[in-house]
Each structure stands twice: as C-alpha cells, then as structure tokens.
Amino acid sequence: MFGPVGQAKSSSLLDEYSSLLSDAVMRHRARAAEHSARVEAEIANKMKSEFISNMSHELRTPLNTIIGFSKLLAEHEQRPLGGKEVAEYGALIHDAADHLLAIINDILEISKLQSGKYTLEKRQTNIGEILAGAVKSYQMMASEAHVDFKTDIAPDLPTTRGDPAKLRQIFMNILSNAMKFTPANGMIAVTARPSADGGVLIAIRDSGLGMSAEQIDIALTPFGQVDSSRSRWREGAGLGLPIAKALVELHGGLLELRSKKGSGTDVVMAFPADDNVNAPAPAETQSHAALTP
Ligand SMILES: Nc1ncnc2c1ncn2[C@@H]1O[C@H](COP(=O)(O)OP(=O)(O)OP(=O)(O)O)[C@@H](O)[C@H]1O
Ligand SMILES: [Mg+2]
Incomplete structure (x- = not known):
C-alpha cells in the first residue's frame, strides 16, 4: 500500500506517535505518583491533626473539671455550698484526677514497654x-x-x-x-x-x-x-x-x-x-x- 517513501513516512509517524504515547504515559505516571504522594501526605496530616485534637480533648476534659469544680470549692465563702454539693464536687474532681493519672500512666507505660527495659514481677x-x-x-x-x-x-x-x-x-x-x-x-x-x-x-x-x-x-x-x-x-x-x-x-x-x-x-x-x-x-x-x- 505504501511505497518506499510512504513506508519511511509511516514509520517516522509511528515513531513520533510512540514517543508521544510514551511521553503521555510518563506524564500520567508522574501525575499519578504525585497524586498518591499528595493523598498519602493528606491522610498522614489528617491523622496527625485528629490525634492531636483527640489527645488534647482527652487531657483537657478532666483538667477542665478539676479547674472548674475546685474553683467553686475555693470560692465557697463568697458563694456558700451545701454539704451535698461539696461532696459531689469533691467526687468529680477525684474521678477526673484519677482519669488523668490513668492516661499519664498509660503514656509512661507504653514508652517503657517500647524501650525494651520493662521487667515483670513473675510469680x-x-x-x-x-x-x-x-x-x-x-x-x-x-x-x-x-x-x-x-x-x-x-x-x-x-x-x-x-x-x-x-x-x-x-x-x-x-x-x-x-x-x-x-x-x-x-x-x-x-x-x-x-x-x-x-x-x-x-x-x-x-x-x-x-x-x-x-x-x-x-x-x-x-x-x-x-x-x-x-x-x-x-x-x-x-x-x-x-x-x-x-x-x-x-x-x-x-x-x-x-x-x-x-x-x-x-x-x-x-x-x-x-x-x-x-x-x-x-x-x-x-x-x-x-x-x-
Ligand atoms: N472490641 C473492639 N471492637 C471494636 N473496635 C475496637 C475494639 N477494641 C479496640 N477497638 C478499636 O481500636 C482502638 C484502639 O483501642 P485501644 O484500647 O488501644 O484504645 P482506646 O480504647 O481508644 O483508648 P484507651 O484504651 O487508651 O482508653 C479503639 O479506639 C477502637 O477504635
Ligand atoms: Mg481501650
């Protein structure tokens, strides 16, 4: 169908198409890699900010209870409290402090466990x-x-x-x-x-x-x-x-x-x-x- 000139032309066209195609594939791959790296970075960032927000919430909630109710107890001369309220506020402060201590103990425990220096009392x-x-x-x-x-x-x-x-x-x-x-x-x-x-x-x-x-x-x-x-x-x-x-x-x-x-x-x-x-x-x-x- 093609004469020698036509053949040369078609093969150079094929070469051109194939190099265009491979460029397009390369560009697509580069874009896909860039996209997945961006998605991964976004996921990592989201996890990091969720972690920080969750931990701040975990620590702030009991601290706010302690600060709020101990203030009410400290101000009882200006704003008198009944015996029942004093006991209730005391219990809330105690529970919140207990919870905070449990979180801190867990953080210390995991870092000790990860350090490999943990010893058990075995009996x-x-x-x-x-x-x-x-x-x-x-x-x-x-x-x-x-x-x-x-x-x-x-x-x-x-x-x-x-x-x-x-x-x-x-x-x-x-x-x-x-x-x-x-x-x-x-x-x-x-x-x-x-x-x-x-x-x-x-x-x-x-x-x-x-x-x-x-x-x-x-x-x-x-x-x-x-x-x-x-x-x-x-x-x-x-x-x-x-x-x-x-x-x-x-x-x-x-x-x-x-x-x-x-x-x-x-x-x-x-x-x-x-x-x-x-x-x-x-x-x-x-x-x-x-x-x-
Ligand atoms: N029995 C379960 N059913 C469904 N999901 C679970 C179960 N146990 C654990 N998980 C999932 O695994 C996560 C990690 O559990 P892990 O006990 O380490 O932490 P936590 O319960 O969130 O907090 P913490 O135990 O430190 O108070 C949980 O937040 C939850 O998403
Ligand atoms: Mg748990």
Whole structure:
C-alpha cells in the first residue's frame, strides 16, 4: 500500500506517535505518583491533626473539671455550698484526677514497654481468679448498658507465672474495649480453658462494631484509633490494646485480634505453661494454630 517513501513516512509517524504515547504515559505516571504522594501526605496530616485534637480533648476534659469544680470549692465563702454539693464536687474532681493519672500512666507505660527495659514481677499465679476479678468489675456495667455478659472460666486451669497486677491490667483493657464498642442488646463472652501445651487459652468476644484487617493494624499501633474523628463519642487515648498485647508477650504469650467490620471482635490470648514463661514467643506462623480455641 505504501511505497518506499510512504513506508519511511509511516514509520517516522509511528515513531513520533510512540514517543508521544510514551511521553503521555510518563506524564500520567508522574501525575499519578504525585497524586498518591499528595493523598498519602493528606491522610498522614489528617491523622496527625485528629490525634492531636483527640489527645488534647482527652487531657483537657478532666483538667477542665478539676479547674472548674475546685474553683467553686475555693470560692465557697463568697458563694456558700451545701454539704451535698461539696461532696459531689469533691467526687468529680477525684474521678477526673484519677482519669488523668490513668492516661499519664498509660503514656509512661507504653514508652517503657517500647524501650525494651520493662521487667515483670513473675510469680506463680492463678490466672482464672485474676480474670474472674476483672470480669466482676464489668458485669454490673454490662447489665446497666443492656449487654449480655457470659462467663465460662474452667475451674481446672493450670497455674501460670506472671505479674498479677499486669495480668489484671491486660484483662481490664480488653474488657473495657468490649464494653465501649458493644452497643445495647449486644453480647460479651469470656472463656478460659487449659490449652493442649499446658498453658491457658483466654478469649474475650464481643458482638460490637468490629474492625477490618487494616483497622486492626491501626488499633494495635500506640495512639491508633479506628474512628478518631471529632464525632467520636467513645473516650480513650488509643493505648489500651497495644499495652495489653505487649504485656501478654512479656508473659511469653500471644494476643491475636479476630474481627470483621460489623460482626464483633474476638481477642484471643494464649499464656504458656509455667516453665515456658521465659521462652521466646513462638514464630508468627505458629501463632494461629496456638491460638485456635
Ligand atoms: N472490641 C473492639 N471492637 C471494636 N473496635 C475496637 C475494639 N477494641 C479496640 N477497638 C478499636 O481500636 C482502638 C484502639 O483501642 P485501644 O484500647 O488501644 O484504645 P482506646 O480504647 O481508644 O483508648 P484507651 O484504651 O487508651 O482508653 C479503639 O479506639 C477502637 O477504635
Ligand atoms: Mg481501650
């Protein structure tokens, strides 16, 4: 169809088109890369400002309570207060200060855990008793919130080695999340039984909001909260879960989250047999099998 001149012309046209096309592809790629870098930077910025606003809110709320009510108490000569009001304001100040101390302790705890210089006081421990104690603190709250609370702690659990205060802290942190993220008419179930390797397997399940796989990663990161927007109604600093996981691991155990958005969350913890406390945690690949209740 083309003569020699036509052929040369068409091949130079093809060359031209192909170089135009490759330029266009390059430009498109550059734009896409620039766009995704911008989107990533925007997401990072948004997370940073949400984090700062959430933490300021977490710290300011109890501080404002303390400042406001202590002022009223201090001015009681100008504006007399009844005995009931004095007791009520005193209790509010006390609770707010307690809450502030808990946040500060958590911040110190996570930085200590991350520094790798954390030491546990390990002794022979009845883990079932500690779990039952933590459950008791939440049972009343669950019934007030119309959440069904089931407990099944096997009576023949083997003793483990650990730090009772830290074990309690682990269970309280996980139970506090189950309570916080399970709406009325939901369910929380706590089970504990001996594991095949002589340790103890504990599961705390809830029928609450649940999380996607990416959200689980966020939740396990210090200060990470799945919904940290301003509309957030559940308080917290985003430290309970990473602290619990690090403390379980310091006991030589494993903590795993299984969850699906909208279908509740299972937190499964495997504590090793008494003589395994100082053994390193099993490899990631073994964790699933070890944690299957
Ligand atoms: N059982 C759960 N169901 C649904 N979401 C959860 C659950 N547990 C944790 N999360 C999500 O993971 C986030 C991190 O949990 P974590 O316990 O570390 O922090 P927090 O509860 O927000 O605050 P803190 O425990 O420090 O008071 C929560 O804010 C929530 O978004
Ligand atoms: Mg929490």
